Amino acid sequence: MDRDAVDRALARRTAEHEAVETSLLALQDHAGRRLLEGAALTGVTRERWAATERSVTLLWSYFDAYTEALSKARALRERRRWPGGQDLAELTELLEGESVTVPGEAAAAGPPGGLPSSLTGPDNSRLSIRFSLEELVERMNELYARSLDVVIAADAVWSALPARIDLLSAELHRTRELARSVGVRPGEHPAGDDLERIARVLSALREQVVSDPLEFWQATQGASSPGAGRPDTRRYDREARALDEVRREIEAVLDVRQDAEERLLALRDVLSRADRTLAEARAARGEVLAKIAASEVPAVSGPPTALQEELARAAEYRRRGQWSRLSPLLESLESRAQTELLRAREQLSAVAAPLAIRAELRGRLDAYKAKIARHGLAEDLLLVERYDLARRMLWSAPCDLRAAEQAVLRYQHAAAETLGGARPEDRRQP
Numbered sequence: 001m002d003r004d005a006v007d008r009a010l011a012r013r014t015a016e017h018e019a020v021e022t023s024l025l026a027l028q029d030h031a032g033r034r035l036l037e038g039a040a041l042t043g044v045t046r047e048r049w050a051a052t053e054r055s056v057t058l059l060w061s062y063f064d065a066y067t068e069a070l071s072k073a074r075a076l077r078e079r080r081r082w083p084g085g086q087d088l089a090e091l092t093e094l095l096e097g098e099s100v101t102v103p104g105e106a107a108a109a110g111p112p113g114g115l116p117s118s119l120t121g122p123d124n125s126r127l128s129i130r131f132s133l134e135e136l137v138e139r140m141n142e143l144y145a146r147s148l149d150v151v152i153a154a155d156a157v158w159s160a161l162p163a164r165i166d167l168l169s170a171e172l173h174r175t176r177e178l179a180r181s182v183g184v185r186p187g188e189h190p191a192g193d194d195l196e197r198i199a200r201v202l203s204a205l206r207e208q209v210v211s212d213p214l215e216f217w218q219a220t221q222g223a224s225s226p227g228a229g230r231p232d233t234r235r236y237d238r239e240a241r242a243l244d245e246v247r248r249e250i251e252a253v254l255d256v257r258q259d260a261e262e263r264l265l266a267l268r269d270v271l272s273r274a275d276r277t278l279a280e281a282r283a284a285r286g287e288v289l290a291k292i293a294a295s296e297v298p299a300v301s302g303p304p305t306a307l308q309e310e311l312a313r314a315a316e317y318r319r320r321g322q323w324s325r326l327s328p329l330l331e332s333l334e335s336r337a338q339t340e341l342l343r344a345r346e347q348l349s350a351v352a353a354p355l356a357i358r359a360e361l362r363g364r365l366d367a368y369k370a371k372i373a374r375h376g377l378a379e380d381l382l383l384v385e386r387y388d389l390a391r392r393m394l395w396s397a398p399c400d401l402r403a404a405e406q407a408v409l410r411y412q413h414a415a416a417e418t419l420g421g422a423r424p425e426d427r428r429q430p
């Protein structure tokens with residue numbers, strides 16, 4: 001190189017040297033590196049940090065060699081303002097050739113596998129290895145990126161997860177206190193068992209995060225910059241969701257404590273209505289059996305005594321303040337009580353159906369009689385005869401509904417013929 005080329009190369013190498021020095025000092029002062037140095041590491045982090053420490057040692061060894069070579073080149077250039085051919089040749093070798101010698105043991109202190117063959121040649125077990133300044137900068141950049149990636153990843157996990165776990169643990173403590181106040185305890189209620197399990201998982205999770213942060217790091221695939229990725233919070237998120245579910249359950253128990261008396265009164269009212277409806281169904285069944293002939297009447301079930309007993313047990317839970325037991329029992333009772341009331345109403349409707357049919361036939365018969373009277377045909381003998389027959393059937397006991405219905409239809413038919421009107425749509429042939 002000529003003098004100008006040498007000066008440009010020196011300026012470039014000096015700028016590279018300053019950039020590398022700044023980066024190394026920043027790495028040395030990085031909070032994550034200091035934490036890694038002082039932590040009792042385990043698992044993946046211990047293995048990767050051991051390799052990183054070797055890389056950092058090798059980095060400083062390379063940097064010292066680079067500094068020495070650059071200082072030698074500067075001193076040679078500063079001898080003369082106008083260097084001669086021999087000086088220029090020597091400067092060219094220093095700045096562009098393989099002028100830097102690194103002891104072989106330095107490579108042995110590097111990452112597992114030593115240096116790549118592109119930098120060491122076929123035999124990396126030699127006593128010394130020679131590099132150009134360009135190769136040395138390339139190698140330092142590679143080692144720096146690997147080391148910084150580990151430091152940033154560990155620091156990111158430590159900055160994110162332990163604090164969040166501590167906050168969740170504090171929330172867990174408040175939830176456990178609230179659970180105990182409403183009688184939700186381990187071994188007595190599933191929510192109490194869940195709280196104990198979450199506490200154990202969070203304690204183990206925090207210990208593992210502190211000792212092995214890289215186990216909780218998700219690197220971004222294909223990223224070229226150091227520290228590209230994010231903390232893996234899946235286990236934390238799972239426990240946070242579990243705690244949220246337990247907290248909602250505890251709040252439901254608290255709601256039970258606040259409105260238990262009102263809900264118990266409502267339950268008593270529903271069961272009382274169901275009991276009264278079944279009593280009406282039994283009375284209606286007796287009336288149907290006595291007044292309606294040839295009718296199949298379904299049996300009526302007894303009162304909901306089992307629900308009444310469970311209601312009494314719920315009242316006892318409330319009296320003793322056993323809210324965690326009262327909560328699921330009330331929910332079950334409310335659903336079953338409504339079902340019982342609906343069933344009682346269906347039984348009453350089924351049992352009283354023949355009476356409803358008789359009432360409908362009676363109403364229809366009287367309506368046609370009134371219509372006939374409005375047209376001045378109340379004294380028509382045929383109509384009077386058929387009306388009296390249908391009336392006797394409907395007002396006698398036991399009433400044959402099928403025969404009574406036919407008698408009413410015959411009366412309707414005769415009335416329609418007499419009035420000269422159309423036959424009713426629901427008319428059947430007598």
